[in-house]
Amino acid sequence: MRNGVFLVVGMLLVWQALFMFAGAHALSPPIETAMFLGHLLGTAPFWGHLLETARAFSVALALSVVFGLGIGLPFGLNKMAAEVAEPLLVSAYAVPKIVLYPIVLLIFGIGLPAKIAFGAIHGVIPVAIFAMAGVRQVSPVLLRTARALRLSRTETLRRIVWPAALPEIFSGLRIGFSLTLIGTLLGEMFGSQKGLGYLLMNAIGLQNVPVIMAVTLLLVLFAATLSIVLLAMDRRLRRAS
Amino acid sequence: MHRAGLYRLLVLAALLATIEGLCRSGIVTPFTMPAPSIVVRDLGRILWTGSMAAAIAKTLHDVAIAVALSVVAGMVLGVAIHRLRGLRDALEPLFATYYAIPVYAFYPLFIVLFGLGSTPQVLIGFMLAMIAMVMNTLAGLDRVPRVLLRTARAYRLGPLETARRITLPCAAPFLVTGVKLAVSYAFxxxxxxxxxxSRDGLGYEINFAYNNFDNAIMYxxxxxxxxxxxxxxxxxxxWERILLIRRGR
Structure with missing residues (x-):
């Protein structure tokens, strides 16, 4: 907790120093940015953009989780399937997925579905990789115990595999969460007329520094807060297991 | 392992064949996606004529600079942070949440600060890559067995000798993992x-081709x-696996 406070104070100081160094044409100082963000949050059009992003992000996240687990869990259970799939997934993770965006747009057209698809493309891979690794790492002793106790396959999955793999699966969800957010925002930055990503891109075009800073601040606050909460849950799960 | 590799090739081949079939049969129109064989042919032609050589060189050059900077800075910072317990504790929450922050959101600021040249792009690559290198350097240093460091002290090895004979070989697999991640993130x-x-580079050319509906260049x-x-x-x-196997021996 104390460390967190130090870190936040330190970053605010760096921010203020950067402002003094670079000037108002490049960035706005912390207090002004926060106040401008407060002002934006009081206007109706801004909420329209915010809700649009929230809608796209939540659907994309749901898709990432469903498809990620749908790929990761069954593949993890089969040794050969996992060995075949893992390098493919890891390579896909390393690809700069932004270059796939034109393909997504050509398939889905401009609008909400393209954003959702692009967010899900980012999120699904880490969820699948971690779920697969989690299931593969379940200790053989536990599985032998399950066999000795003559647990049925569903019973084994429910009582042994799922709880044993849960910490790893949750880490995947945590990383999938942040990547889905980045993917959704990137999706909004091109070929979109609504959402925070669009707002950012528009502000870049207009050199509207206060808007750029305020939206960036909001995104960083949102991402960092949720990520800290998820990380705390992640650590608790790992300690418990 | 060999069988898995074979299956992997088969899966990829089947995937490509499916896409090829969908494109050739007209279910996927060439306006959406040209057939993979045509894409490969076009890529061959682009590489052969060298029409994109400048863009390719620019992107690879920027990635190389971002990787070099982030690996050096990441290792130096990693070693320094490893020494300073208090700083490490203070930075821990930053490391944990770093990759949740949409770094691209800072790109507009970098453009305003540094102009539209290569610098903002290298900086984004650097920002993504450097933290991975720091975290892996820390992980590598954490795994150096205490016994070995005590042995080094008993033999009165100097700091350089200790680094060369003990710390680096022990931490090497993690450092290579760090480099691997740094390359991916920089890219x-x-x-x-x-x-x-931006005004040049592969990413720019793809975006440009997209805006002109030029699938023969974009794909x-x-x-x-x-x-x-x-x-x-x-x-x-x-490389990482070779190091891990060698270390396991």
């Missing part, structure tokens, strides 16, 4: 930034990026 950062807003370049990033990733992955 993602540079190409992504080029795509968002081959996308394929080129896929090949480059997976190729680099696989090469470094092999």
């Amino acid at each position: 993602i950062g540079v190409v992504g930034a080029e795509f968002i807003m 081959p370049l996308i394929l080129l990026i896929l090949l480059l990033s997976t190729g680099l990733n696989m090469a470094l992955h092999t």
Whole structure:
């Protein structure tokens, strides 16, 4: 907790120093940015953009989780399937997925579905990789115990595999969460007329520094807060297991 | 392992054949996606005529600078932070949440600060790559057995000798993992930034081709990026495994 406070104070100081160094044409100082963000949050059009992003992000996240687990869990259970799939997934993770965006747009057209698809493309891979690794790492002793106790396959999955793999699966969800957010925002930055990503891109075009800073601040606050909460849950799960 | 590799090739081949079939039969129109064989042919032609040589060179150059900077800075910072317990505790929450922050959101600021040259793109690649290197340096240093460090002290090895004979070999697999991630992240950062807003580079050319509905350039370049990033990733992955096997012996 104390460390967190130090870190936040330190970053605010760096921010203020950067402002003094670079000037108002490049960035706005912390207090002004926060106040401008407060002002934006009081206007109706801004909420329209915010809700649009929230809608796209939540659907994309749901898709990432469903498809990620749908790929990761069954593949993890089969040794050969996992060995075949893992390098493919890891390579896909390393690809700069932004270059796939034109393909997504050509398939889905401009609008909400393209954003959702692009967010899900980012999120699904880490969820699948971690779920697969989690299931593969379940200790053989536990599985032998399950066999000795003559647990049925569903019973084994429910009582042994799922709880044993849960910490790893949750880490995947945590990383999938942040990547889905980045993917959704990137999706909004091109070929979109609504959402925070669009707002950012528009502000870049207009050199509207206060808007750029305020939206960036909001995104960083949102991402960092949720990520800290998820990380705390992640650590608790790992300690418990 | 060999069988898995064979199956993997079969899966990829089947996937390509399916796409090829969908495109050839007209279910997927060439306006959406040209057949993979045509994309490969177009890529061959682009590489042969050298029409994209400048863009390719620019992107690879920027990625190389971002990787070099982030690996050096990441290792130096990693060693320093490893020494300073208090600083490490203070930075821990930053490391934990770093990759949740949409780094591209800072890109507009960098453009305002540094102009539209290569600097903002290299900086985005650097920002993404450097933290991975720091975290892996820390992980590597954490895994150096205490006994070995005490042995080094008993033999009165100097700091340089200790680093060369003990710390580096012990931490090497983690450092290579760090380099591998740094390369991936630098690639993602540079190409992504080029795509968002820039005047040259592969990301820019893809975006330009897209805006002109020029699939004969866009798809081959996308394929080129896929090949480059997976190729680099696989090469470094092999190196990493060799080191791990050697260490296990």
